[in-house]
Amino acid sequence: MDIIARDFKSVGYAQGIAQASEHPIISDGPSLPQYVGRPGTRHIKGFTISPTFFSIRKFRKVHPQKGPCAGNLQTVTPVKLALEAFYSGRTVILGPGPGFEPGLGDPQPERALFAKRRTETAENFEGQNVAMPAFVHERADDNQYIITKRHLDILLLELKANNVAEHHLKFVNRVIHKFLDKTAQHGDYWSFTVEDLISHLQNLQKQYSPSMYRKHITYLKKLFRIAGIPLEHNLKSPRYVGVDMTVITVQDVQTLLKVIHRVQFAKREEVSGRIANKIMLGLLIMATSGLRVYELTKLPLLYIDIDRGLIKVPPNVAKTGQARVTFITKEVQSLLKQYVERYSPNPDKPVISYFSLEKPFIRKEELANQPIRPKHMRKFFSQEWDRRNGNATVKKLLMGHSIRGDINALHYSHHTTESLQSVYDKVFKKLKFGAKLV
Known part of the structure; x- marks a missing residue:
């Protein structure tokens, strides 16, 4: 799934960030030129962020009467141009897709992953009525969160900065991947629901002692904090941990x-x-x-x-x-x-x-x-x-x-x-x- 950037000052630049699917998400206007990204997808003055190269690609201009045709893609600018609209305070819509990492400076989108497109409102765009996409879940209670490999790297970097020993870093890595193994992997990131997390915690309680369970909770909370996942404050470890009171003489x-x-x-x-x-x-x-x-x-x-x-x-x-x-x-x-x-x-x-x-x-x-x-x-x-x-x-x-x-x-x-x-x-x-x- 591509990410389309629009709402830039230059004519050739995109204006905002919206989600692209197999069908056009912005209606055609007679006075607006078409830019073709791929067969079956049309964009207005669009740049698309390539999921492979994570760059913005400018599409060849095609005459409206001649219909869409693909070809001559040209990489022109890094992804920071697309993000400029968001961080400069312009109105944007965040959509999911490869290369987009919620949690790295942005809050986790609770209704952005695995969403289906639904037209709810119309916005006047350069004199044209443009249908704006809204994102809803297939199921109302299906809140998805994601964790990327970069989140894991940041967690390990924090621990290394605190002089944590190498064997303890390996322990933390095992703790995190034990959880990620229970989630759905999509290339460089993982997605999970609250139900997945609850199931994992229940298995930990059955498998480990209270002290080991507490360690797992501690590092999951650290990871969630880095990823911007709001579940961090909902994870409570046991207040009273069983202490080994063995006396050895x-x-x-x-x-x-x-x-x-x-x-x-x-x-x-x-x-x-x-x-x-x-x-x-x-x-x-x-x-x-x-x-x-x-x-x-x-x-x-x-x-x-x-x-x-x-x-x-x-x-x-x-x-x-x-x-x-x-x-x-x-x-x-x-x-x-x-x-x-x-x-x-x-x-x-x-x-x-x-x-x-x-x-x-x-x-x-x-x-x-x-x-x-x-x-x-x-x-x-x-x-x-x-x-x-x-x-x-x-x-x-x-x-x-x-x-x-x-x-x-x-x-x-x-x-x-x-x-x-x-x-x-x-x-x-x-x-x-x-x-x-x-």
Whole structure:
């Protein structure tokens, strides 16, 4: 569907923006020349915006008595000329079509998409009675909204400007496309109705926890704001989100480690032992450093200084995009050193991959029945730090919590790596699990 621009000062320019269909939408007048766009469509002094090249094409003038004929299309000016009429305050009619992106500076047209033409009023146009098109839905309750690829690019650009980590950008991309997969795609844009959105939200509520559902709502609202869709304020996330109140103690971690020792991970004993050792080391590193599961499984081994017990988390691995340091205990240092000497792992690869760490807790019955998971090791670190009366600000820095709202941590409480390690050693000096490699 083309978009016709009219209402410009020059004779050859168009005068406004109207919708073109298979039939003429502006009546012919004896004193007006005809310009032919395509067979079956006639326009008065018209320029059409090409859906392919997104440019305004001037049609060859044809004598009224000789009838319409197509040909000799010539690109003469960019689309900004067509939009000039709208942004300069002239009276225009917005119609849908390829290349037109509602939401980028214009409100979403609630009655413009997939519309049928209906003549309602007549307007005097240069002394001629011109029928003006009106847009109505096939169904009265069929309100369509659209999202374009450019809207998605703007959303990701906003997140990148806030230093959001690459893995989180991928998560947001999955959230958005999970919704778009339930909509109708038309080339470079998607259309949906309120009913489509409600159906998607109901499926999310059944599939995810309240906290994950809240995340989906958050990024859908951001996208709707960018696209100018008025549904943004109608999306309400649960006020009270279910919080994991699990309490993890040293004894709980020890129990889990004993179960890992007993599990047969592979038919060959040496392979099974190596898998068990990787899982055990991964859990202990998180339990004593406060690393997230994703950070551990993306952190190359070379970023761990085993002799100093120092872990450097680079910006591309940290969730917040901010580099930080954290530490491991003497016990974990010793186990990690034994592991490296025994298996000689690639220093450019992480100690354990995400798949290798999470899969056993789903596939192996002994681990699937355990009350704690790899993600709880970070929770243990936080709880055990508090139980040992550790400094709260230092804990934030070690765990990589956002400090944007913490004036003290943001502007005043700054620490060197040595001072952080000194505090860490005082708090976790006596922390031991009695763990051994298989």
